[in-house]
């Protein structure tokens with residue numbers, strides 16, 4: 001069998017756009033490699049390197065996803081389905097939030113943990129700066145939950161703030177935009193590319209909810225020079241990945257990421273009198289004390305607890321899926 005390596009440049013529902021030896025090709029998954037297997041396998045996503053069996057007359061067959069240097073995963077809301085890999089092999093995660101009703105600190109906390117887990121470096125991109133009159137309020141909140149993480153307030157209408165992100169546009173580097181629908185991910189991509197490549201959509205004014213305009217994941221080459229509306233020219237290069245808006249980011253595997261982004265809480269938990277403290281009624285609980293004296297924000301603690309529960313739930317679900325697959329395959333072998 002003649003296997004070749006290809007890069008996934010776009011991931012649609014069932015079909016993948018690939019770059020193989022400098023040429024565009026299309027691919028579909030080999031059923032026996034991805035569905036009829038005895039173990040959970042990784043499904044390809046944009047940014048992946050995959051092994052394909054080339055077909056000169058139609059779609060090639062994707063047989064395997066090659067190891068990744070980074071991947072942003074979330075829990076699949078459909079029971080019995082494996083985790084969703086949103087994008088892979090990127091260097092930077094642009095956590096995108098708009099400076100309006102879409103902005104929620106707890107949402108940012110979630111994205112930060114999963115971004116740290118992914119293996120990429122998070123960067124916070126606060127969009128629609130042209131519509132916001134009190135950005136300092138938002139920046140203050142960002143600084144509280146993401147100390148040391150770079151951020152920028154940008155506008156894809158005026159081009160303001162993009163120069164602060166110039167270090168991330170570089171040959172050989174890949175960045176992925178992640179966030180809710182309507183925050184302006186595709187508008188950001190269009191600004192960087194200097195052309196209307198991605199379709200953009202409106203939002204509901206009342207709650208700033210988007211309409212899920214982007215329905216697939218796609219990567220683009222960033223031009224060598226980025227031209228902004230105000231005449232500034234930035235150096236470019238590398239790849240930019242646009243993704244569909246995420247409704248709610250429910251974590252699957254984020255233990256290491258949480259250790260980084262919730263370092264304060266993990267540190268406090270280590271100071272409880274009992275090493276197996278559940279932070280409930282136990283005496284000498286450092287978490288309880290911090291909640292009472294206000295050094296630990298109650299909402300932050302709730303987000304942390306929710307994410308811990310989701311993580312445990314995801315792990316249980318993975319075990320169940322593994323057992324089911326084993327059972328299915330052992331039944332098949334009998335006949």
Ligand SMILES: Nc1nc2c(ncn2[C@@H]2O[C@H](COP(=O)(O)OP(=O)(O)OP(=O)(O)O)[C@@H](O)[C@H]2O)c(=O)[nH]1
Pocket residue numbers: 127128129130131154155156157180181182183184185186187188199200201202203210211212213214215243244245246
């Ligand atoms: N004023 C202003 N409007 C913006 C900006 N960025 C995006 N918008 C508008 O916000 C709406 C949503 O933008 P999109 O770029 O489609 O948002 P998205 O994040 O790609 O949304 P999904 O594809 O649904 O995930 C569009 O009407 C854009 O014109 C900005 O910087 N300033």
Ligand SMILES: [Mg+2]
Pocket residue numbers: 185186187198199200213214243244245
């Ligand atoms: Mg979009």
Ligand SMILES: [Zn+2]
Pocket residue numbers: 269272273277278279280282284285286287288
């Ligand atoms: Zn405790």
